[in-house]
Amino acid sequence: MSKPSYIKAEELREIIKNKTKVPGKDYLVVDVRDEDYQGGNIPNVINKPSDNFTDSLDALISEYSQIPKIIFTCRQSQVRGPSCAAAYASKVNTDQTIHVLKGGMNGWLRKYKDDSELVENYVEEEEWDF
Template sequence: MNFTRITAAELGKLIKDPTKKSGTDYLVVDVRDSDYEGGHIPGALNVPSYEMRDRVDGLAKELSDVPILVFHCALSQVRGPKSARIYSEYVYNVIQSNNKSFENYAPKLREQQISVLTGGFSSWYNQFKNDPEMLEDIDHDLWS
């Protein structure tokens, strides 16, 4: 399994789509560490990148019903892509192994789309800094 890239504009359309719901139709996985505190994408799940390896088993089970996962960090150059890779490799290995503890999750995981937000939260902020519906807990001074 690999991951694709998604732009801030594309993700914005998904989030603004009234027929789509975070946690059901898609989920943004923000892998920033302490820099998460300065603001984030609405509905994002914060899983610091340093926790990804320890939490990937539980995340795969917990998120198996969500068809689209979008990973990101500040710039999506290191932490975001690395976390998406860890997750997608784990899922691939589970599917290949026919692991009994995943037999109820594997069919859904097989169909899951894994993406990385191009440009990370910085790109998101630049695109949506004037749209309060697209930012949560934002500290504009921090991002200006």
């Protein structure tokens, strides 16, 4: 069982930009934002909202535990991302490395909002509709 660790935005950027790495095969980003899943996302991310994350945990493990690296994120990666990563880590029994994106999507969008390889569906925060 692997314990989640933080991954810096720059490290994830290098993985995504590395054309030899295939999303969904070599790595997977799981965004656990709920109604705040707007403003932009990492390409090829899967959205598994934290409000019902435990309900989809077994299916998530069944489908993705063979991927060597899994990265969880939420808006700030302070509560939802780390807790979902810990829940996942507590049930998966592979050599998969489990990370939480340091700074979350807020930090990611601030750094990379203008790079279409790193952000899709970008919308300025004042235009969000919760």
